[in-house]
Amino acid sequence: MISSRKAQGDHAEAVAARYLQSKGVRILERNVYNRGGEIDLVGQDDEMLVFFEVRFRKRGGLTDGAESIGWRKQQKLLRAVSFYLHRNGLWDRPCRIDVVAIAPGTTHQYQIRWIRNAIQADL
Template identity: 60%
Template sequence: MEGKRELGNHYEGVAARYLQSRGVSIIARNVYNRGGEIDLIGRDGDTLVFFEVRFRGAGSLTSPLDSITRSKTRTLVRAVSYYLHRHGLWNQPSRIDVVGIMPGTAKKYRVQWIKNAIQAE
């Protein structure tokens, strides 16, 4: 695979397929706004969910969740807030989840879905 963007698109696709297999309806990918980027947006039942997708290779010293810095958290919360404001969804139940992806065996991935992983400070 070429470049960071293509790699990101690949793993966001892996995450989207994983989430769909668990009943999440994906409604948007790669949403950019003034606040920043949101990897995936979906519905889990009645809840609007914003997903941060993180991949870590076999040699990584940190887990996908541990790779999210305070700065990334602030950027993501700002992007979600802007999205909710822009679309008039402040009263909509929502949360920010993280989907961590690591190499597995035989061309498969280990996927971990952490619900409500990021909260506004």
């Protein structure tokens, strides 16, 4: 079960990366782990450093992928981003945290929703 969830997550992250690249985002890193937690994707959108949380939901789920990010997950993301910025000396760099929600589509293979500035904080 865990390995199939991991494979599904990896696949969703690859779909998100391709989608973001098609929109002009340059993907810098994937699956960044640190003491604060995990960051799915790190990219650059023009001059902005962007941290992406990727969420996939199966057809018929009760919530949208973006809606599944609760307060606790937001705090973990903020902590992971803070560690990333500190470790790489990027505190002065403009950045934001976005969410990419992916679900099975009806007319296309996937329905993708990119939510910019989904999680806000004074980093």
